[in-house]
Amino acid sequence: KKEYFLEDLNSGKQYLLASKTPHPSRTIRYGSYYFDPEIFELGNQLLLDNLNNDLLVLDEFGPLELRGQGFRPAVDLILRAYRGIFLLAVRPSLFSDTYEILKNRNKTKLSPTSGGNGGSRMIPVPHVHIVGQKKSGKTALLEFLVTGFTRRGYRVGTLKHSSHQHPLDKSGSDSDRFSRAGANPSVFMTPNGVAIFYRSEPGENLNRYLSQLFSDCDLVLIEAFSQAEGPKILIQKDENDLKELDDIIAVVNNDGYHPDYTAFRPGDSKIIDFIIRTILSLRENNQ
Template identity: 30%
Template sequence: MYAKTPIVSFVGKSNSGKTTLIVKVIKELKLRGLRVATIKHTHHNVDMDTKGKDSWKHSQAGADAVIIVSENKMGLFRTTQKRVLLKEMVETYLRDFDIIILEGYKTEPIPKIEVFRTENGDQMVCRDDEHLIAVIGDKDPIMNVPYLHIDADVRKIVDFIMSYLKINVSV
């Protein structure tokens, strides 16, 4: 494991419903009083700063790192020479959370839940992954991991995640 903070990754093909499900899971975890962090992995080169804003202007001028700070939020924009490893992000920035939810990272050795929709084909991205802990989808793929329907009550999904990751909360 990367840190003492429990981590679970939602994986699956594009348009399988990962983000929609993660949003529901985050809301339920917050209702239970947990501090939740998320990391979204993408293969695309994205610019996360807003064009025209002062922080963007700082970056455009050549700053290698820009931090935006307000009374209750902060954001870091940093140029990297190489891909930042998941372990480094977790240990550097996310050590004080109750759970970390990832979207993607299908090749990392961490617990994964595959979101599987038959309309996207019958092939799963992590079918043979030893770290696959469950499948959430529109059809049970008949595997040796728990299956929950995509339309299941999100509380059941969160109960499963918390049980698997051994997260105890008294709310």
């Protein structure tokens, strides 16, 4: 077989996804085939556009998805939020690996939001990790994204993760004394702001804080926390950055190109459109 097509069963339209013939638009190579990342993005969007249906079918979940590419971004989001039947076609030779990767994907803690019928249903808080080496530009990228999203009318929250111990409250302050006495959280409110102090437990799940603190946000941007589960955008300095990282959905580098992932240059506003298509459409389609 020389070509593979993406077919939208609703419209009947077909799009050339992969071919054995190289082409500038087909920048992802696997085996003897060259894949078009823009068609993968279209396929991910088509899946997320149909979350109101009772049945979703994806043929197939293959080697690229096992590597976090292809239709994997949509699959991960669907498994966390979708309430209908989701059928994945998987080759017998890949079944064990696929099962191991996906078996816990639908156990992410969810946050409440109002459903269209006035009832309450649960969908995940949309979030993206910005990961990379120290001094790679993570904070600058988050600042750029926060500015871009807020200008478009989105409500954005940020979470900074550190693996080191840091004093978060002034020792001996009233709120610190309340925390030490057992209050969790302890809240300090002034006319110009509110500080909330939580005591975290070893190994505590990130999703607890996403659901408790950011349920009113359209998007949470997380700096670091690279080992936590969730979609990640990598600020790439060299190829070793990709090792031991899961859930990469895009990279940012000086070339704006990567053979296996959607890539952007620093300061490229198209990354905002990409996050809207691949992450925020989940909440928009569930409201």
